[in-house]
Amino acid sequence: MPRTASLNPKTREKLLDAATSLMLSQGYNGTSVDAICAEAGVTKGSFFHYFESKDELGRAALQRFCEKMGRKFEVAIGLEKDPWKRVLKYLDAVEDVANDPEASRGCLLGEFSAELCDCNGPMRSMCCGGFQAWSEKLGAELAAAKKAVAPRASWDPHEVAEHFIAVLEGSLMLAKVRKNADVVARNVRHFRTYLKGLCGK
Numbered sequence: 001m002p003r004t005a006s007l008n009p010k011t012r013e014k015l016l017d018a019a020t021s022l023m024l025s026q027g028y029n030g031t032s033v034d035a036i037c038a039e040a041g042v043t044k045g046s047f048f049h050y051f052e053s054k055d056e057l058g059r060a061a062l063q064r065f066c067e068k069m070g071r072k073f074e075v076a077i078g079l080e081k082d083p084w085k086r087v088l089k090y091l092d093a094v095e096d097v098a099n100d101p102e103a104s105r106g107c108l109l110g111e112f113s114a115e116l117c118d119c120n121g122p123m124r125s126m127c128c129g130g131f132q133a134w135s136e137k138l139g140a141e142l143a144a145a146k147k148a149v150a151p152r153a154s155w156d157p158h159e160v161a162e163h164f165i166a167v168l169e170g171s172l173m174l175a176k177v178r179k180n181a182d183v184v185a186r187n188v189r190h191f192r193t194y195l196k197g198l199c200g201k
Contacts, residue, residue, distance in 0.1 A: 012050050014040040019061045024105045028058060028115050058112070059126055065108040066130045070137070072097070083144035084199070090141060091192050094168065098175075098184035106176045109134075110169045135161045150199040160198065167191050 018039035022031040033054050037044050051057040076093030080086045109130045117124040139158035146157050171187040195201075 011042060015042060015050055016061050016064055019057050020108060024108060024111060062108055062112055062126055083148040087141050087145045091188055095185050095188045098181055098188055107172050110172055135165060155198050164191055
């Protein structure tokens with residue numbers, strides 16, 4: 001196990017930042033520990049004080065990525081009490097992220113899912129858990145909105161949540177291929193129109 005005494009949290013964050021950046025740009029398998037260390041300005045010997053392996057670093061990077069995205073959208077929704085407005089604020093926040101040029105680099109959760117799920121069981125489990133947590137959170141928000149504005153509608157909030165995730169992840173893939181994130185914001189707006197139709201708005 002990595003030694004815990006005298007470890008610098010800033011160095012750990014540098015390694016996670018470097019790994020996230022490189023793995024988004026050149027894939028998990030295309031990113032070496034040497035490259036991560038060079039990007040972070042950390043010696044390879046120091047690396048192993050913080051992480052046992054690239055796999056452990058990758059899992060930590062994915063966990064941090066998912067947590068950061070969750071916090072970002074929680075802040076966007078804020079203290080809004082109206083369920084329908086909460087969902088709209090969520091979509092606004094996703095669109096804002098999509099308008100950031102960094103969005104064209106992709107989503108670490110989606111990238112790892114596409115590259116690793118057939119060959120790395122622990123990472124597949126983490127990706128599955130990340131998508132499940134995302135779907136459950138968004139599904140709960142959609143269920144509250146449906147109850148408030150369209151209680152008799154027949155659509156399933158959790159299925160619609162999964163539909164949104166599929167739309168967003170597919171859009172991020174297109175954005176990465178095209179090196180242009182416009183498609184992400186555009187498809188979020190299309191989803192908003194679709195959702196308003198489901199809710200009779």
